[in-house]
Amino acid sequence: MDSKTKQLITSVILAIIILAILSIFIGLAISVLVAILVGFATFWLVSGKNDEKTKSEDENVELSVTDIGQQALLMANLDLRKSIISPELRTNYESLIDLLIELLPLVNGASGETEHTNELSWVINRMATEYLPNKSINPYLKLTDSERLNDKVVSEVLENINSMKKELDDVKEIIIKKNNSEFSRKAKFLKQRFTD
Numbered sequence: 001m002d003s004k005t006k007q008l009i010t011s012v013i014l015a016i017i018i019l020a021i022l023s024i025f026i027g028l029a030i031s032v033l034v035a036i037l038v039g040f041a042t043f044w045l046v047s048g049k050n051d052e053k054t055k056s057e058d059e060n061v062e063l064s065v066t067d068i069g070q071q072a073l074l075m076a077n078l079d080l081r082k083s084i085i086s087p088e089l090r091t092n093y094e095s096l097i098d099l100l101i102e103l104l105p106l107v108n109g110a111s112g113e114t115e116h117t118n119e120l121s122w123v124i125n126r127m128a129t130e131y132l133p134n135k136s137i138n139p140y141l142k143l144t145d146s147e148r149l150n151d152k153v154v155s156e157v158l159e160n161i162n163s164m165k166k167e168l169d170d171v172k173e174i175i176i177k178k179n180n181s182e183f184s185r186k187a188k189f190l191k192q193r194f195t196d
Contacts, residue, residue, distance in 0.1 A: 007046045015039030065121075066104045069128035073097045076133040084145050086154050092161045093137065099168050100128045106175050123190040124171065127164070136160060 019035035063071070077097050080090055107121040140148065140157055147153055167190055174182045 004047065007043055010046065011039045011043035014042050064108070065125055066108045069104045069108075069125050070101055072129040072133050073100055076137045079133075079141060080137060083141050083148070085140075085148050089140075089154055089157055089161075092158060092165075096132065096161050096165055096168070099165060099172070100124070100132065103168060103172060103175075104128060106172070120171070120190075124168075127168075127190070132164070136164075 015035040015038055018038050019031050022031035022034055074097075077094060080093055103124055107124045109121075136157070140153075143153065171190070173179075
């Protein structure tokens, strides 16, 4: 039985009890009216308190590590879309973001996998929440429009993006093939390369 049904039954039972008691003292017509009003008031009060509890419980729900990483990536993607950048860079950044969004549940165990080392998970989460948004995208977006479109700058950023993509593709392959012996080695490499 769901909570609304329980609230309704409680309100009806209370209304019947009040009807029975009042009909003895003040007559049936007035007793019915008072019982109905009490039943509605009880139902309204009880469901209002439960709605408040549900709202406060919803507000207290903590985001998972995967959710936090995905939100950081989505915000970075929005920042990219609001800025003037080369179409090639935008496409490459977005494919990198997509790859990280795909990897986050895999390294954080959301896919049912539990064999991944905490270090690999930590590194991928840091890449999603810190390195890509704050050490790659934001510094690039802080450049002037002309600097952002400069061929040399675009080339350097593309090289960085392609390097990250290659490493993340390797991580994905390690996870898919369940190559547990590679987790630790790859985590250490990525940590040195992309989080320090």
